[in-house]
Amino acid sequence: MVDMDDDELLDALGVEVVPLKASSRTPREERIIAGFEDILRFYQAHGRAPQHGEDGDIFERLYAVRLDQLRKLPEAHTLVAALDEPGLLAGAPSAAADVDALDEDALLAELGVGDVAPTEDDITVLRHVRSSVEKRAAEEVADRAPCRDFERFQPLFVRVEQELKAGVRKALRFGRDASVADGNFFIVGGQLAYVAEVGEIFKAPNGESDARLRVIYANGTESNLLRRSLQRALYKDDTGRRLSEPYMGPLFGEEAEPDDIESGTIYVLRSLSSHPFVTEHRELIHKIGVTGESVETRIAGAEKDATYLLAGVEVVATYKLHNLNRVRLEGIFHHLFGAAQLNLTIEDRFGHPVKPREWFLVPLNVIDEAVQRIRDGSITEVIYDPKSARLIDYAQTHYKDEP
Template structure:
């Protein structure tokens, strides 16, 4: 037996060896299959085909474009028929109109599966065939579910949008500061994302520290992803941004801004609504606003405006200020008293539900104190504590 070669030994053992078959697929076909496998994985995870839309995850939008393109290719239908149990290729195309103007080579080029791939897009760096690490990141970020308590987070997103418009917050390119902490806001694939919870530290496979996050998105979904997955996704997203903490000033600067007014009035209103909750807490419920004109003009017709709870109002306090930025000032008050924002839904004149956002459960003397701190420049260090109904140093509430 020592003189037998390998083939003779296997033959003596009764083992038949089938010759290795060379792959009958071309490189082009293998890439089409690999691209369709990503779409199938999405379908298996979500129970539907990927869809277009700015509110969709960037990878879902990418898969939707890819699926539209594959539907245009007759050879793809024949090649993928055995894999397409859900019938994804038979669906109607919903991509952009100019897809119809592309020939097969152009469509394949968009998929990164053309016969003549540019040097920078060779098989090792295909645009739409990602490495296993990138696929894992994509799956973690895209794996979202409906947020069951989104109504408690929605006011935060609305407040942040107001602060961005008023210049109280800034959107900064992600990277210079790559930290992720509880309470941080980011923009990921065009959507606001809020880090609601940071779990206990865990050790990643590479030995570095990581943590599981609860991230809430402005479209009412949430994701339980790892901190490093979020960081990688923000790095890879050209539009990924970190939102700065609120900038409370300058309110009284020497240079005029578009929303500056030479003199104005901070006004505090109390509602005369007969709504049971409002009637019970009337002495605590106040609306805070800023106007450059007459307060009386501003509140005329309040009983027909859902902003004023569809009821007449009483002016309980006014404060005259000069050279102030109206938009920024209103954003500051809304942020300061955000924890005490009135959570009340009423029906407007047309029977549609409305949730006014500019009323707060704050005693009048606390508002007066806040204006005093505003005038002497010390308001930036304070926050409102609803438990004690008082202004406290930020971080101590």
């Protein structure tokens, strides 16, 4: 084989050698771009620009100051124009950051873009070593990531929002009960958060116990922040809330409330509709309601009301109750049988689509058991299982075990 040098060998292989181009940017420009890329990554992770305030973690507050300062640098607008698709630099500097009070050296120092950089062999400068403050911040702050199995948790958030609207759950100010346990729901930073897992308990450097959490957020992300970090965030957040467990409060109290009625009736109806689905499942489909008037008056004209499937109804059960809270009682039924709510759309008299509520695919004997449990106060101990069509112990089927 003929000996060839490197250039001849590459030429024989048809490989064109293109000399590497030296970067045309100065170190200062490179650092400005790198600083903005950090801000851009924050925006992509959280869907918003970093903000000032003690509620934010140390990195967000740093990025907020940096963003304000970049907005004041005309050259920065030119340098990152191609990267700034969200238009982050277009906003006005926040009043929380007194950028004008900084001279040029201080400004560049905050940005980390000082013109004079230490030499690579300067042994007096520590590199790649984080300060103790940064280390603590890194421990306290966990980056959110997409939740890969969010489909497991999404039904929980839907249910909890329904429970809040129905009054089954309450949003309580965080503080009186500062515990964080598996299965808890919180509102933090305006986001509904679910504690899916609590890791092994360990001793923090200050001697207090802590644990790593798996927290799922309603926007489809998750984080593995520390328990004490979540507690601190909830304490600092004026809107931070703990969601109570599903409990309606007293249905039969000694003192009257605005939605109380002196006496009333829980009524259960069966539809006489000729709709194919209703005809096929007539023995299972029931409407549950509460009224303070007579049931006969309540259902008068059902054939003309989409609420009653535009058909006559048959009263199959009634239960007389006294001094009850109608809103809470209806909320209990919607919470208990929500998973079995009839998903049927019909057209009203004007041809408009209507999805009637308060109709459920629940056997009559189960409704009867639910009413008895409402009376004795044990309704909060059970949930309805659509697969077996029965009430089962709530403690045996925790939310986290749902598919």
